[in-house]
Amino acid sequence: MERYSDPGLALFDLATHYVVACPKCAGKAWVKPRGEGQKLVCTICFHTEIPGNWYGSATAYVSVKCRECHEPLQRNAPWNGQWKKLAMHCPQCGDTCEYEAHITRHARHEGLMTDAVYGLPLWLQAEFRGELFWAFHYEHLEILRQYIAAKHRERGITPRNTLKKNSAMLSRLPAFITRAGNRDALLKMIQELFLK
Ligand SMILES: [Zn+2]
Ligand SMILES: [Zn+2]
Structure with a gap:
């Protein structure tokens, strides 16, 4: 049985870097962390780009x-x-x-979730029973995986977490992610996203 202690991460804390679709070839591209200037680097065509263009809506x-x-x-x-x-x-x-x-x-463009720097579609997203499941990057996906896999969920109780409790990302997840009946199908989909 897996247990999961909410680390109290707000969504904002996770929105530091992204995996997105390259604007040139639609392949997998990284948007580097803020400290590295948020430069985009494509793993397929090697296109690089500094922030400036907005591709979203x-x-x-x-x-x-x-x-x-x-x-x-x-x-x-x-x-x-x-x-x-x-x-x-x-x-x-x-x-x-x-x-x-x-x-x-806008965060969404043509029905897809985008990153906040370029407005490009997030790489890690998929439709799940009419809803959109998405993650900014693989670490974010892993946090969601652990949360969904856990049968018993508990809030972090250290002072640091208590401060952030109200903005905790996990407490604001859409209902389809937290619904017990979706658990196995969601985990299967997440495993597929990890291979993207
Ligand atoms: Zn590319
Ligand atoms: Zn006038």
């Missing part, structure tokens, strides 16, 4: 008053990862002008 949002007549203007548009301005047309006075947009980057 994002929304540009402008909320301003028209520069001519002060009419409030608002507009949302999908962001293509380059221009940070949106053209705004004022229906009241007819003025057209570009305004600086706020950019919101």
Whole structure:
């Protein structure tokens, strides 16, 4: 029987590096840890890339008053990862002008979970009974494997863990991961992901 003591890891603590699909060849690529500049290195085509491009989905949002007549203007548009301005047309006075947009980057793109640096699809993800299972990297996958494999789960009780208790990643997992009936099928799928 396996026991699992929650190490109190928040998801943020795990989002330091990633395994993703290469933007050039779709093969397995590493996004290095923050301390190493988060450089992307592909294991297949050897493409490397420093952060700058955003491949995921994002929304540009402008909320301003028209520069001519002060009419409030608002507009949302999908962001293509380059221009940070949106053209705004004022229906009241007819003025057209570009305004600086706020950019919101989305975690998912075309139904897949992406990394936070490049917005590329995570390598370790799979659909499970209509839900999406994913991990940032193999260590994250291993934590999930241990958690799911454990028949008895207990919260870490050292002071360090108590502090982080409310943000603990494991306490926020979606229900399909913690459901006992999914346990064996999930573990089988995780074993397959480890071989990717
Ligand atoms: Zn590649
Ligand atoms: Zn106007």
